Amino acid sequence: MRERLVSQRTGIINQIRAFMLERGIAVRQGIGFLRTELPPSLRRAPMPLSPRMLRVIEELAGDWRRLDQRIDGLSARSKHWPVKIRHVRA
DSSP: OOOHHHHHHHHHHHHHHHHHTTTTTOOOOSHHHHHHHHHHHTTTTTTTOOOOHHHHHHHHHHHHHHHHHHHHHHHHTTTTHHHHHHHHHH
């Protein structure tokens, strides 16, 4: 399940990056760079983004945040799974 969420997050990040690149905004590869550079990059875009495009990017960024939360939750819970599985088998 975690892999599916990570794949969805990667797709969203690629969409955001593609929308920005189409409008002349290049951001370095890597999730961390996009996370930190997204707001400043949108402010200094070579051509102003339409309100509709800003809304689309904001909605995608919101989806990205929600996926991050779900991935983090699954990662935290999975640390305890081997212990529970051993207990059930005993």
